[in-house]
Amino acid sequence: MLQINIIRQDVARVKERLAVKHFSNPGLVDKIIALDDERKKLQTDSETLQFKVNSSSKAIGQLIAKGQKDEAENAKKAVAGYKLQISDLNEKLAETEKLLMDELVKLPNLPSDKVPAGKTPEDNVVVREGGAKPQLPENSVPHWDLIKRYDIIDFETGAKITGSGFPLYKGQGAKLQRTLIQYFLDYNTAAGYTEYLPPFMVNEASAYGTGQLPDKEGQMYYMPADNFYMIPTSEVPVTNIYRDEIIKEENLPLKMTAYSPCFRREAGSFGKDVRGLNRVHQFEKVEIVQLTHPDKSYDALEEMVAHVEKLLGTLNLPYRILKLCGGDMGFTSALTYDFEVYSAAQERWLEVSSVSNFEAYQANRAKIRFKDQNGKNQLLHTLNGSSLALPRIVACLLENNQQENHIVLPEVLHKYFGAKIIA
Structure with a gap:
């Protein structure tokens, strides 16, 4: 299986090498890049929300210590909302990662530069x-x-x-x-x-x-x-x-x-x-x-x-x-x-x-x-x-x-x- 970072480093070269193997679906490379972009975004969004959960959880303890119960309850509700969003994002992330892997395995190995041109x-x-x-x-x-x-x-x-x-x-x-x-x-x-x-x-x-x-x-x-x-x-x-x-x-x-x-x-x-x-x-x-x-x-x-x-x-x-x-x-x-x-x-x-x-x-x-x-x-x-x-x-x-x-x-x-x- 090709490494996604190798594909992203030089998409044009990947397509050129696949053409040497007469691979019939070069558009699959673009689909893989798009799925990887989606995977990265979902992961970033999930990590951003997790940071908010961590920060808010820390703040809740401080609010309770100061006797600010209403503010603490509001913060708890916000944290609960963040966790629901994180759950949804992680579910979508898992689905996207599976789709990405399913497409990656369809790509053949790239031929070496030593491989001669030809089809038969x-x-x-x-x-x-x-x-x-x-x-x-x-x-x-x-x-x-x-x-x-x-x-x-x-x-x-x-x-x-x-x-x-x-x-x-x-x-x-x-x-x-x-x-x-x-x-x-x-x-x-x-x-x-x-x-x-x-x-x-x-x-x-x-x-x-x-x-x-x-x-x-x-x-x-x-x-x-x-x-x-x-x-x-x-x-x-x-x-x-x-x-x-x-x-x-x-x-x-x-x-x-x-x-x-x-x-x-x-x-x-x-x-x-x-x-x-x-x-x-x-x-x-x-x-x-x-x-x-x-x-x-x-x-x-x-x-x-x-x-x-x-x-x-x-x-x-x-x-x-x-x-x-x-x-x-x-x-x-x-x-x-x-x-x-x-x-x-x-x-x-x-x-x-x-x-x-x-x-x-x-x-x-x-x-x-x-x-x-x-x-x-x-x-x-x-x-x-x-x-x-x-x-x-x-x-x-x-x-x-x-x-x-x-x-x-x-x-x-x-x-x-x-x-x-x-x-």
Whole structure:
């Protein structure tokens, strides 16, 4: 959530940055300013009347001491009137504050000055590429055929058990999932990230804190009996570990990693772009999260990008890094880098990670602060990234490494998988 003082400091710049994200309702900024003006006036009027109550109450005692009973009674009636007015003002103040908050959460985060202009994915900027695209055998096929050939993932039985978009991993497929999760966690903890295993459901306050509510409620699975949400990513519970807390500045940055299944209702439509593992309702992912000092968050972002890039390099997958344009960014992000790996059998790039700096947007919603050297509480910055999401990584590992009668696994996975190939 944007801070109201940041909006008031430079309204024109706020509108200009929102335009970079192609925000469709710039008039909302003016509405927010008007509500904040009303809030300030109501607060000032209430405080003025409270001052009169305090002054009059003091005077009543003095009048009684002097024997001026009539004057004291008149003063008491005035105080009673002031208190009624204060009650009405405070009621209006509470209503106005709620209206203000309801409107504030509708504003997306402001994009960083580093965000390129553009509206669609075609306008994203390729930062760099790495790895070599493989030369596949003539009889190569996409992963949705490979998983049947080697009997490692069963979409039909998954659909019978639950529904479309819920794959059933089996045998070497299940083992590959476990292998990748363990490798990713080991890689992250070796880089200084503390491992967590969070709850896979969160309450409304947690979903609000990281910006899933009220923006993405239609994309999450919801359990009304308990008012819980299935997590779309472990970013949500992990970031909320420090919700409503004040962290010592010397303890920053906090670096956290977590595995979790992820649940997303918006699995997409039919067609090759969403076929097989390209888009599913449930998948596994390892996440990295950092809570940092505001002055160091963009250094942390570049560090996280380099971390994910090196991880992809160890898997020998061809990749590219994109800096997202304003129109293709997420609601809560100030700057996002996407990682895509090349699917040789499908002849297309597949997104496998997003690494984002949210600046103070999530911290303001979740009230995550640190105490600076002057003893003042300040909002810190939050960042997160996929390290990595498994479905498309698995798809590309299978497709890019397929041979005549087997699939070769990257060397770094051999000790985890206990074999060099899937056959």
